[in-house]
Amino acid sequence: MSILDSKIPKGPLKDKWTNHKNNINLVSPANKRNIDIIVVGTGLAGASASASLAEMGYNVKAFCYQDSPRRAHSIAAQGGINAAKNYQNDGDSIYRLFYDTVKGGDYRSREANVHRLAEVSGNIIDQCVAQGVPFGREYGGLLDNRSFGGVLVSRTFYAKGQTGQQLLLGAYSAMNRQIGKGKIQMFNRHEMVELVKVNGKARGIIARNLETGKLERHGAHAVVIASGGYGNVFFLSTNAMGSNVTAAWKIHKKGAYFANPCYTQIHPTCIPRSGEHQSKLTLMSESLRNDGRIWVPKKIEDAKLIRQGKLKPTEISEENRDYYLERRYPAFGNLVPRDIASRAAKEICDAGFGVNQTGEAVYLDFTSAIKRYGKQEAAIQRLENPSESKIIELGEVIVESKYGNLFQMYEKIVAQNPYKSPMMIYPAVHYTMGGVWVDYNLMTSVEGCYCIGEANFSDHGANRLGASALMQGLADGYFVLPYTIGDYLSNEIRTGKISTDTSEFEDAEKSVADRIRKLINIQGTKSVDHFHKLLGQVMWEYVGMTRNEKGLKIAMKKIKEIRDEFWKDLRIPGDQFSLNSELDKAGRVADFLELGELFAKDALSRNESCGGHFREESVELDGAQKGEAKRNDKDYAYVTAWEYKGEPENSKMHKEELEFNDIELKQRSYK
Amino acid sequence: MDLTLKVWRQKNRNAQGALEKYNVSGISENASFLEMLDVMNEQLINEGTEPVAFDHDCREGICGSCSLYINGEAHGPAKNVTTCQLHMRMFKDGETIYIEPWRSAAMPVIKDLIVDRSSFDRIQQSGGFVSVNTSGNTQDANALPIPKMNADKAFDAAACIGCGACVATCKNSSAMLFVAAKVSQFAYLPQGQVEAKQRVKNMVQQMDNEGFGNCTNTGACEIECPKSISIEYIAKMNREFLAATFSTSE
Structure with missing residues (x-):
């Protein structure tokens, strides 16, 4: 029997959440006033949770490392948010959203959690509209939808290419209302650097004021971690520069198990890197795959000429182009899920067909879409025999109305006009499905410590479908945690104020101070970025899109070496008690250097291919699916949850067996 | 490209600030403005000098963190972009670039190029x-x-x-x-x-x-x-x- 208790309620799948909500304990309004909750992170999950908890009457203390909660990286999500509203009458339902999400996650997510996510998805849209989030609308005044990779219905709501921004500003506005009322105390430019436990329960945090460098003690009856994903372990990713694993890693070291760290999503449509100076990668929304067609030259000589700058993509005729996704996956074509689209791009580039100077790019072409829309528009305007150029002119206007801001962003970065010449794209690290292990109530293996949003592991399995991240962040923060946390807090009404004048807080603060002093006093010769880049190279090379046993063992060894070198030769100029960005980064990279090794260890332990985790040892050898990922349900249908035991290599594995009672496990086929 | 940078340095809220001169060389015109500052900071760290502090996070023009006054223009010479989306191809080899924080009494400088917003x-x-409070019973989104x-x-x-x-x-x-x-x-x-x-x-x-x-x-x-x-x-x-x-x- 596993020591992991997922606490999934009994009963039929579709009734679990409703019954659970009806049966859990409540806290009376008079008692809520005396209970404090800490929320770390103010992205979609953290902001929505903070606002909702404060509205219910709890006292919330919220923390973010940015200068304002509005800047959390959820703001950069472009494409959209899924909800099973069936506004388009294409047969969508809660069950279908649930089914698509479990299938898209390659059957490595927890059934009951995913069903709950699908159940509350509709409420999220209602809530956001009520807050004044300006979603895209049709001329009749009703909400518009688009379709996203990996599904056959249009269930994605959007606000141009800035959906994450609008949803986050909605949650931020709800937070502001509570900050104004004094129900949320907001701590900007603060970083959580330690979890404080008293008698086994989470009772507070040590936070560092990033402007003054001073350490602060904050007590609470429960601690909620909503600090996002750890994609920056790769150095280059679509994450923000400051995105980090620190809060999640600190609670891991205090007893919270870390689940499936190797499940990483490499997003297929990002702007390729341009050189050594590259500091981060920029995503182009997946919605572009609705209308863009992905191709490379059919002839390897053409690809070479393009790389040398001697041939232009527009000079290659139709028959000499290889629309490889349409060729390999006729049913889904350019809309296959992200993991499949990414791997296909890597394979074709590795085979020598890549297109920019680096050879690491494929084309995303809008010519067909521009012509198709142009013809439609010409018909609407009753133009007889419109010329080719008129059709293109009309089509470009339609494409601009759909993707204008994305095209503009591309042009700013690459200095090429994507209406005239196809875009170049390449996969980049984008999202981490793995994260802190939580039970059905979103509580970690530390009592009273919760984890929500991208920082936890539960809903996306081994691969996340497009437009599901925003859904999960807001589901956890608005509609799940505010209920489930009450069940725990109902036993805390007699606890009284949490004092920070205790030995537990003192010891925690001292250990943090010692570590900071140690970092500052290394006085070596290399910058933080130097080590971060080294780590990123190892991760991308051996723990990236495809993985094998030999490479993973090399990665574990190399990461340990980089970590040792970091603690010997790091240089942080400036002092501890003023704003010091290098010191902030150093603390985060120190944690990445530990996580990276666990990440590789986890990938090594899972000798199957599933979702974003592709093991070269586990592929289909023959039949229609030849060369595709081979999942192994017999041996690996479980969640891996790692217990901290000092060095990452000594981490102890626990398994949560996954049960699928409502879904038959099938091979994912998008052919 | 090689550039001369005149950068506002200010130790904290109360200190007096001044422009300092730094030279950078070998900058790619495909680099973003902030990546150019990364190169400058790496250079300063290697010299043992404290790097220049500036706000930045998403580096894709949406978080609103970056806030530089470049040659007397907010977010620099390009139109409709944030500083992080500004690329070095907008500048000439050998140019001198002035980099300052936002200036407004309601947004005081915290350090170097970082202001309090x-x-x-x-x-x-x-x-x-x-x-509107969070509630699972809000009216249907398409009711309005x-x-x-x-x-x-x-x-x-x-x-x-x-x-x-x-x-x-x-x-x-x-x-x-x-x-x-x-x-x-x-x-x-x-x-x-x-x-x-x-x-x-x-x-x-x-x-x-x-x-x-x-x-x-x-x-x-x-x-x-x-x-x-x-x-x-x-x-x-x-x-x-x-x-x-x-x-x-x-």
Whole structure:
């Protein structure tokens, strides 16, 4: 029997959440006033949770490392948010959203959690509209939808290419209302650097004021971690520069198990890197795959000429182009899920067909879409025999109305006009499905410590479908945690104020101070970025899109070496008690250097291919699916949850067996 | 390309600041402006000097963190971009570039190029929201049709990233464009009507309390706004404010 208790309620799948909500304990309004909750992170999950908890009457203390909660990286999500509203009458339902999400996650997510996510998805849209989030609308005044990779219905709501921004500003506005009322105390430019436990329960945090460098003690009856994903372990990713694993890693070291760290999503449509100076990668929304067609030259000589700058993509005729996704996956074509689209791009580039100077790019072409829309528009305007150029002119206007801001962003970065010449794209690290292990109530293996949003592991399995991240962040923060946390807090009404004048807080603060002093006093010769880049190279090379046993063992060894070198030769100029960005980064990279090794260890332990985790040892050898990922349900249908035991290599594995009672496990086929 | 940089250095809120000169070389024209600063900082660290502090996070033009005054222009010479989206191909080899923080009494410098924009948060806290609690029983999202034109206008206003370029570029340090964007977003939507009058009064009051200047309609804010937010929204806010002030119903 596993020591992991997922606490999934009994009963039929579709009734679990409703019954659970009806049966859990409540806290009376008079008692809520005396209970404090800490929320770390103010992205979609953290902001929505903070606002909702404060509205219910709890006292919330919220923390973010940015200068304002509005800047959390959820703001950069472009494409959209899924909800099973069936506004388009294409047969969508809660069950279908649930089914698509479990299938898209390659059957490595927890059934009951995913069903709950699908159940509350509709409420999220209602809530956001009520807050004044300006979603895209049709001329009749009703909400518009688009379709996203990996599904056959249009269930994605959007606000141009800035959906994450609008949803986050909605949650931020709800937070502001509570900050104004004094129900949320907001701590900007603060970083959580330690979890404080008293008698086994989470009772507070040590936070560092990033402007003054001073350490602060904050007590609470429960601690909620909503600090996002750890994609920056790769150095280059679509994450923000400051995105980090620190809060999640600190609670891991205090007893919270870390689940499936190797499940990483490499997003297929990002702007390729341009050189050594590259500091981060920029995503182009997946919605572009609705209308863009992905191709490379059919002839390897053409690809070479393009790389040398001697041939232009527009000079290659139709028959000499290889629309490889349409060729390999006729049913889904350019809309296959992200993991499949990414791997296909890597394979074709590795085979020598890549297109920019680096050879690491494929084309995303809008010519067909521009012509198709142009013809439609010409018909609407009753133009007889419109010329080719008129059709293109009309089509470009339609494409601009759909993707204008994305095209503009591309042009700013690459200095090429994507209406005239196809875009170049390449996969980049984008999202981490793995994260802190939580039970059905979103509580970690530390009592009273919760984890929500991208920082936890539960809903996306081994691969996340497009437009599901925003859904999960807001589901956890608005509609799940505010209920489930009450069940725990109902036993805390007699606890009284949490004092920070205790030995537990003192010891925690001292250990943090010692570590900071140690970092500052290394006085070596290399910058933080130097080590971060080294780590990123190892991760991308051996723990990236495809993985094998030999490479993973090399990665574990190399990461340990980089970590040792970091603690010997790091240089942080400036002092501890003023704003010091290098010191902030150093603390985060120190944690990445530990996580990276666990990440590789986890990938090594899972000798199957599933979702974003592709093991070269586990592929289909023959039949229609030849060369595709081979999942192994017999041996690996479980969640891996790692217990901290000092060095990452000594981490102890626990398994949560996954049960699928409502879904038959099938091979994912998008052919 | 090789460049000479004159960068504002200031130890903390109370210290006196000054421009310092640094040289960088071998910068790719495909690098972004902030990546050029990364190269400069790496150089400073290797020399044992404290690197230049600047706010930045998403580096894709949406979080609103970056906030540099480059050669006397908020977010530099390119139109409709944030500093992080500015690329070195906009500059010439051998050029001298002046880099300063936003300048406004309501946004004091914290260190080097970093300023304190918490005044923006406090304005939003005074009324930049619809008073609706989280509830699983909110009415269906499609129960309230909204004309596409109004929804689009609300969206264009809501696209504000709160970077503060409008304030930094305004000769009066006025925050009218920022405040107008939020007021207008809700003014164009039915959800915002119930509290419209109180909202505009509270937000304008808070704006004044924070020490921002008045608007004299020069339009500089609109030109520097990386999200192209139009000063028409200022006109909209003024109408809302007048209507709220002279309303007899409340």
